Amino acid sequence: MRKNILITGASSGLGEGMAREFAAKGCNLALCARRLQPMLELKAELEAAHPNISVYIRELDVCNYPQVFEVFKAFKEDMGSLDRVIVNAGMGKGASLGTGYFEANRQTAETNFVGALAQCEAALEIMRAQNSGHLVTVSSMSALRGSARALNVYAASKAGLRNMTEGIRADMMNTPIKVSCILPGFILTPINEGMKKAPMRVDLASGCKSLVKAIEKEPAEAKVPAWPWVAVGLAMKIFPLSIVSKMT
Numbered sequence: 001m002r003k004n005i006l007i008t009g010a011s012s013g014l015g016e017g018m019a020r021e022f023a024a025k026g027c028n029l030a031l032c033a034r035r036l037q038p039m040l041e042l043k044a045e046l047e048a049a050h051p052n053i054s055v056y057i058r059e060l061d062v063c064n065y066p067q068v069f070e071v072f073k074a075f076k077e078d079m080g081s082l083d084r085v086i087v088n089a090g091m092g093k094g095a096s097l098g099t100g101y102f103e104a105n106r107q108t109a110e111t112n113f114v115g116a117l118a119q120c121e122a123a124l125e126i127m128r129a130q131n132s133g134h135l136v137t138v139s140s141m142s143a144l145r146g147s148a149r150a151l152n153v154y155a156a157s158k159a160g161l162r163n164m165t166e167g168i169r170a171d172m173m174n175t176p177i178k179v180s181c182i183l184p185g186f187i188l189t190p191i192n193e194g195m196k197k198a199p200m201r202v203d204l205a206s207g208c209k210s211l212v213k214a215i216e217k218e219p220a221e222a223k224v225p226a227w228p229w230v231a232v233g234l235a236m237k238i239f240p241l242s243i244v245s246k247m248t
């Protein structure tokens with residue numbers, strides 16, 4: 001069992017939900033995000049419910065690149081080893097290109113791709129030194145095709161992350177370091193609660209159960225929940241853009 005798990009973006013949504021699931025399985029947790037207060041509350045809740053685990057928390061902005069390396073190293077010192085790192089922090093602001101929203105689009109691209117790159121670099125420095133570990137990136141079903149409007153840059157950043165994760169997996173082949181890319185479908189969190197269309201969305205608790213179950217199998221890639229998103233993924237690949245762009 002992977003005992004010591006680092007999760008970024010743990011102050012909300014999927015990060016917080018996965019922390020609850022892993023805590024119930026007896027894992028020690030290293031949690032980080034920009035907002036400390038929700039993580040203080042989560043740490044108190046999890047350590048009270050599971051007295052056998054330790055929960056470490058730190059403030060981290062994944063776009064502060066030196067801080068990403070410092071925080072990951074500090075968590076490694078706290079826990080002795082990082083057995084699994086889940087690169088989960090992400091955001092979804094943005095709008096159609098050329099409509100005056102460069103700042104929101106740039107921030108989404110930077111957080112979801114360059115921020116994830118920094119997290120993968122920091123995690124892999126530690127895992128290479130340990131000669132062990134499981135690196136997990138949280139991409140999205142939207143990585144499979146280009147998306148219009150608010151999801152354009154978001155989908156592109158997640159496609160970049162998916163591709164980079166596959167490259168890392170190629171690098172780590174025949175080593176003890178495992179690499180997985182997770183493509184969630186819609187799971188209800190603050191990132192999508194205001195969306196007009198979020199087809200086949202599931203609630204946070206069951207979504208996070210499915211995520212953790214998928215992660216623990218350590219697959220190369222998983223669409224989560226598998227039903228209906230494996231089938232949707234096949235359809236997304238073959239449907240013309242005019243249909244795919246109406247799905248969200």
Ligand SMILES: NC(=O)c1ccc[n+]([C@@H]2O[C@H](COP(=O)([O-])OP(=O)(O)OC[C@H]3O[C@@H](n4cnc5c(N)ncnc54)[C@H](OP(=O)(O)O)[C@@H]3O)[C@@H](O)[C@H]2O)c1
Nearest residue numbers: 009011012013014033034035061062089090186187189191
């Ligand atoms: N929910 C879904 O349906 C869905 C589907 C596909 C993929 N995803 C992906 O799943 C991941 C988690 O999203 P979510 O749905 O749980 O959304 P969420 O509830 O909005 O959570 C996003 C998390 O990322 C953190 N974060 C954002 N920017 C950050 C930054 N610059 N530095 C550090 N942490 C940052 C936030 O914490 P702070 O604000 O405290 O920093 C928060 O904890 C994202 O990568 C998202 O793209 C979600």
